Amino acid sequence: MAQLEITHHIKSKIKSDNPFCDGRFFQLLEESHSVGDETGWLPYHLKYQQDILPGYLKGHSYGEYIFDWAWADFYQRYRIPYYPKLIHAIPFTPVNAPKNLTQSADIFSELVAHSFENYQRTTQLSGEHYLFLTDDEAKIIESQGHKIMKSTQYHWQKKWDNFEHFLQSLKKGRRKMIKKERQKVKDSGIRIKTYRAHECLEIMPKVYELYLSTIAKKNSYAYLKEEFFQLLPKMMDESLLIFIAEYNSQDIAMSLFIDSEKALYGRYWGILAQYENEFPALHFEMCYYQGMDYCFKNDIPLFEAGAQGEHKLWRGFEPVEILSAHHLRIPELFKPICDYIDQQNQEVENRILELRKYLPYKS
Known part of the structure; x- marks a missing residue:
């Protein structure tokens, strides 16, 4: 195999039918800092040549949507550092898209193997983690000794053919609620x-303002910079979809999506704080x-409308398994975590x- 290298930038666009897998989104995150x-x-x-396995060195577990805080606490009890760790993921993005920028399953398998070897040599890393995997990816990575979670x-x-047909498939109470x-x-x-x-x-500019309103409400941290939103229409142009809610000639709420032929991904939502209680159904x-x-x-x-949220169940979203893969360097700590x-x-x-029993569809 030709020379592999570690790179800190993704510059080339790789052909893909998924907007998260052609390099643009990773470039956007890097260029917006x-x-x-x-x-x-x-x-x-x-x-390797034009194929890339994205990875990030992390000193925390924020922005991942697969939670390992308890593992970090477990390490802390033994006074063993859990960070830094190596993760392969789309930052701040809980979508089920391939986490590799490659053209071939064979190349992906080789990249996974070489990444594992490199991680094993880099002794300061506590572990290697892959988040939001496809089924095929999970099988390949599991064969390297990672634990699937x-x-x-x-x-x-x-x-269904349209929204009305969808409504007709629901039980009376849920259909009435949505209408x-x-x-x-x-x-x-x-x-x-x-x-x-x-x-x-x-x-x-308004989308960013409304994004910050959600961050403030959750007392969270705004990982996405203003530059991210400025560059987003230029770098993800044909994949970008935004809805804006206007009330009394004022834009009061937004929802932002990334689309492809195979899936629509709901990503960001925001509403001005003074209108949230006034319009609870707007979300x-x-x-x-x-x-x-x-x-x-x-x-x-x-x-895919985003992470978590059992309220989605009542509105027709079905519970599905999400796969991640994990390997920790110290066997004595990896075993109890497994x-x-x-x-x-x-x-x-x-x-x-159990959740499927509460789906709103008619029997």
Whole structure:
């Protein structure tokens, strides 16, 4: 195999039908300084010719959506550092897209093997982690000795011709609830505007302001810089979809999506604080129902509306298994964590079976 190298920048665009897997999103994060020293996501990509396995050195576990804080606490009890660690993921992005920028499964297998060898040689790293894997990726990585862990998300699949047909598939109570939520938004005087591609340039300052409103409400940290939103329409143009809610001639809320032929990904939501309690149904309209409408109009089969949220279940999103893979360097600590993962995996499987009983669809 030709020479492999560690690179800290992704520059080339790789052909892919997934907007998260052609390099643009990684470039966007780097050029906007959303990853780097300041945010604790240090780019550490493994490159072979034009194929890249993205990676990051991390000194914390923020922005990952697969939670290992308890493992870090476990290490701390023995006064063993858990950080830095190596992760392969799309930063701040809990989507189920391939985490490699390659053209070939064979090349991916080789990159995984070489990454594992490199991690084993880099003794200051406590472990190597892959987040939000496809089934095929998980099998390849598991063969290297990583432990597969399961967690849960809620996805919606387009199985109907239009929104009305979707409603007719629901039990009466849930159908009534959704119709009532949508009607409340219509009756409120709110107008929802749609922006695509280059049309989004003019509204990005407002989108960033509304993004920050969500960060402030959650008392969280704004990993995504203002430059990220300024560059987003230019670098992700044909994949970018934004809905803006206008009320009394003021833009009060936004929802931002990335789309492809195979899936629509709900990414960011924000509303001015003074309107959140006044329009409680607006979140469901902007983040779920507008996305469903878009999938119907554009024949997109899958809608991933983001992490967590059992309220999605009542609105037709089905619980699905999410896969990640983990390897820790110290066998004496890795073994009990593997036992914990086995227990969690069984709990996730049982919970999904239980959650499916509460889906809103008719029998």
